[in-house]
Amino acid sequence: MTAFEEPEPHVRAKISTTVHAWAATFVTTSPFVVVASSGADGYADASPRGGPPGFVRVLDDRTLAIPEEPGNRLVQTFRNLASHPAIGLLFLVPGMNETARINGTAEVVRPGEPGWERFRTEWTHSDRLAAVTVVHVAECYYHCGRASKFSGLWDVDRILAHRQNPPLPRRPPRAATSASDAVPVWNGTGHTPRCKRSEPRC
Template structure:
């Protein structure tokens, strides 16, 4: 029989109360160590939710420091060329609440930022976000409500940074997935060319 958990009291009874150091670590502004973390991070996840509750989590990546600190309570995430779906950005237009998880390769701990966001099509600081001669298409500006560091247990359990556990061919290749689910009219040869050198040279 499946036992559903439907109240905060049931959840607390199962998990217990957080230790004070975990409960109280949330900060309303960035610390200098948070700035250093963002300067070293080339990758983050952006979680959004539309007004109707539908959700999206989108990966963002660029050279380290791409998430720009505008001040102690504001960061900006640049947007580059993509598939133009803009699921998360459409969510922000109806619900500004977002969550970020910033990752430094090889580190198990992460920096989490929760706040309210808006979109900008240009700003003076776009000049500082130029990569290979290209300015961002737009930027997600996040006003920080909460910032805190998260422990490494998930990365340790998954052994994510252990190369000996990696098996990238355990699932179909990107061309094979595209052929089956997205572009059945294209040949595998065409898709392999597209997702090879052509794909990597068109990042910006």
């Protein structure tokens, strides 16, 4: 770590052990969060979660709840948390360069298990949830918007151009097993359709 200078005091000071008012508002405004976890074998995973703004609930200033709908059934996050409960969350709000980061530990609560009853009516679609990930907050902080600015993440012209002419297909034409397989063979233009209930899980 000798290549990096120590952070300025004001940078250290922004790390809170609770979900303060700014972070709580950010979470309840956010429709998208990246969930990072790692297993006992040391391998890490980052998985997206999305829903209406505020789909992640702030239960109190030290606890969040993430609704878990059935997904691709690979359940990497669940497997990781079962053996290594550490979790990292990165919340995004469309159009805002700043992000909110929350780290801590988590437990997965499934229907019928102790603690499930409190979540049974928390979301309008609670009846179809596979589980709820309950996050116990250890660190919470604001992250400046430099990365978003440098990347032009919310550049409206670029977003519109990609919607009109997607730069790659919505998914690979077949499972990529090598670097050559990963090169998409596609020359289509225009919109790609959204996933339908009848389609295979992503």
